[in-house]
Amino acid sequence: xxxDKVMDxxxxxxxxxxxxxxxxxxxxxxxxxxxxxxxxxxVKGDRLDDVKFQTFGCGAAIAVSSMVSEMxxxxxxxxxxxxxxxxxxxxxxxxxKNKMHCSNLGADALHEAIKNYRDRQAGRAPADKGAADxxxxxxxxxxxxxxxxxxxxxxxxxxxxIEFEECPAxxxxxxxxxxxxxxxxxxxxxxx
Amino acid sequence: MKxxxxxxxxxxxxxxxxxxxxxxxxxxxxxxxxxxHSAGRQAAEAVEAAREGVAALIGASAPExxxxxxxxxxxxxxxxGMALGQQARGRHVVVSSIEHSSVLNSVKxxxxxGFSSTLVPVDREGRIDPAEVAKAVTxxxxxxxxxxxNSEVGTIEPVAEIAAxxxxxxxxxxxDAVAAAGNIPLDVKALGVDALSLAGDQFYGPKGxxxxxxxxxxxxxxxxxxxIQEGGRRGGTENxxxxxxxxxxxxxxxxxxPARTAALVPLRERLLDExxxxxxxxxxxxxxxxxxxxxxxxxxxxxxGEGMLLFLDMKGIAASSGSACTxxxxxxxxxxxxxxxxxxxAQGSLVFSLxxxxxxxxxxxxxxxxxxxxxxxxxxxxxxxxYLKQRGS
Numbered sequence: 001x002x003x004d005k006v007m008d009x010x011x012x013x014x015x016x017x018x019x020x021x022x023x024x025x026x027x028x029x030x031x032x033x034x035x036x037x038x039x040x041x042x043v044k045g046d047r048l049d050d051v052k053f054q055t056f057g058c059g060a061a062i063a064v065s066s067m068v069s070e071m072x073x074x075x076x077x078x079x080x081x082x083x084x085x086x087x088x089x090x091x092x093x094x095x096x097k098n099k100m101h102c103s104n105l106g107a108d109a110l111h112e113a114i115k116n117y118r119d120r121q122a123g124r125a126p127a128d129k130g131a132a133d134x135x136x137x138x139x140x141x142x143x144x145x146x147x148x149x150x151x152x153x154x155x156x157x158x159x160x161x162i163e164f165e166e167c168p169a170x171x172x173x174x175x176x177x178x179x180x181x182x183x184x185x186x187x188x189x190x191x192x
Numbered sequence: 193m194k195x196x197x198x199x200x201x202x203x204x205x206x207x208x209x210x211x212x213x214x215x216x217x218x219x220x221x222x223x224x225x226x227x228x229h230s231a232g233r234q235a236a237e238a239v240e241a242a243r244e245g246v247a248a249l250i251g252a253s254a255p256e257x258x259x260x261x262x263x264x265x266x267x268x269x270x271x272x273g274m275a276l277g278q279q280a281r282g283r284h285v286v287v288s289s290i291e292h293s294s295v296l297n298s299v300k301x302x303x304x305x306g307f308s309s310t311l312v313p314v315d316r317e318g319r320i321d322p323a324e325v326a327k328a329v330t331x332x333x334x335x336x337x338x339x340x341x342n343s344e345v346g347t348i349e350p351v352a353e354i355a356a357x358x359x360x361x362x363x364x365x366x367x368d369a370v371a372a373a374g375n376i377p378l379d380v381k382a383l384g385v386d387a388l389s390l391a392g393d394q395f396y397g398p399k400g401x402x403x404x405x406x407x408x409x410x411x412x413x414x415x416x417x418x419x420i421q422e423g424g425r426r427g428g429t430e431n432x433x434x435x436x437x438x439x440x441x442x443x444x445x446x447x448x449x450p451a452r453t454a455a456l457v458p459l460r461e462r463l464l465d466e467x468x469x470x471x472x473x474x475x476x477x478x479x480x481x482x483x484x485x486x487x488x489x490x491x492x493x494x495x496x497g498e499g500m501l502l503f504l505d506m507k508g509i510a511a512s513s514g515s516a517c518t519x520x521x522x523x524x525x526x527x528x529x530x531x532x533x534x535x536x537x538a539q540g541s542l543v544f545s546l547x548x549x550x551x552x553x554x555x556x557x558x559x560x561x562x563x564x565x566x567x568x569x570x571x572x573x574x575x576x577x578x579y580l581k582q583r584g585s
Contacts, residue, residue, distance in 0.1 A: 031536035058498035
């Protein structure tokens with residue numbers, strides 16, 4: 001399932017930990033998806049003097065975080081901002097397709113930490129962490145075939161050709177026109 | 193490296209006796225049971241003997257047993273076949289919220305052809321309240337399906353009470369007993385069920401051999417249309433060797449169940465009692481009193497299942513998890529969510545399921561290997577760091 005390189009970074013992750021006096025902290029993901037990453041950076045001049053991370057998640061998520069920390073250490077901030085999730089996956093010798101979405105967030109977490117550092121330097125209040133970085137997972141897949149629904153149109157599954165609506169009771173995506181929600185069984189509004 | 197296999201719920205090893213019974217039908221005795229010649233008759237006799245063995249395991253009569261290729265197929269057959277067989281009467285089905293995906297997705301398939309459904313909730317231990325099932329039944333309901341035991345949390349459901357509630361309302365009742373059959377005593381007449389699914393790979397039989405019991409007189413439409421096999425209710429040439437292995441495994445399960453249960457329950461209890469003592473923030477999932485004899489399940493807080501499984505595997509220990517990361521669909525266990533666990537806790541799902549021959553030494557191996565794994569993963573968990581910070585303040 002995982003490449004040797006992924007297994008190596010999972011079993012022997014580099015740069016795990018917390019920097020109590022970090023210059024910037026970034027966090028992405030949430031337990032709904034199963035993966036959550038926190039990156040801590042120390043900046044000297046324009047370079048990442050130290051990078052540490054903590055990750056809650058699967059083997060891929062831990063390996064990705066470890067690889068990102070290794071790739072970023074010693075780089076300038078601009079160079080580190082140019083590290084993409086895809087580059088990280090390539091560097092690990094590839095990731096299973098179903099892990100690309102949730103687990104491959106390490107570069108995003110690093111970028112958040114750099115933004116946080118830059119905000120602090122500029123005297124700006126750090127961007128509010130909240131709903132924005134919770135990418136919704138529940139309900140973003142078709143309840144019938146589990147195909148991931150298009151970001152811009154969650155009301156239609158292209159594979160099943162079924163139209164959906166959001167259940168007012170549980171918020172799940174359920175078939176439009178059904179009497180009851182497929183997830184919670186509560187009646188759907190009569191007019192929809 | 194010593195291998196410690198604690199993943200009964202994924203698959204049990206094949207009993208040598210079952211393998212020996214199968215062997216001739218994989219080699220010389222290759223006849224088609226539907227053939228008139230002696231090679232065919234030999235196969236047909238073996239299939240019918242196996243049917244007797246499976247029937248005896250659950251107190252059924254042989255003609256009430258239909259062989260299928262998997263527990264999932266048996267569940268599809270029951271849910272779709274019984275609901276569609278009665279759609280003239282009504283188009284509503286009731287299932288629990290912790291059913292296996294083969295039941296839940298069969299219900300979704302029915303919904304695409306105009307059925308509606310009600311999901312019955314469970315309590316914190318994963319137990320279904322028969323009164324809730326009764327409440328969900330409407331005059332349009334034609335089928336209720338509730339599992340006998342849940343493979344993720346081990347809870348055994350009050351199937352007899354639910355069956356009784358269905359019978360008084362004149363609604364057919366199916367139970368998915370794949371996790372339970374061959375591991376706890378089941379008698380379809382005493383339970384009062386109309387249909388019951390079971391699978392050989394959960395009681396030391398081969399994979400690809402399973403069965404659906406359908407009470408004589410209960411209406412069911414075929415899922416696989418074809419020839420005259422299985423009374424015309426399941427077309428396709430019989431998997432003779434698999435069926436023979438299933439039959440032999442059923443006979444063995446029936447005779448060995450008391451001794452095996454007596455051997456496994458103390459080991460299970462030790463696991464359930466001691467693991468939470470040896471590791472902080474470990475929650476037992478499922479019922480302590482009504483529980484499969486081979487089943488110990490937990491949520492390990494602040495860590496995610498896949499990481500634990502990978503590290504356990506490196507130590508030679510095989511287990512299961514219901515975490516999002518270990519599922520291909522990357523969704524947390526619907527069972528644990530239905531039981532009221534939050535996503536973060538559900539991600540730490542871990543199931544150790546014992547097999548015939550599991551010893552105290554195996555449990556000791558686990559107790560030795562597992563705490564450092566949890567400690568290591570917690571050491572890199574932002575959720576644990578957050579918890580420690582809050583506890584400290």
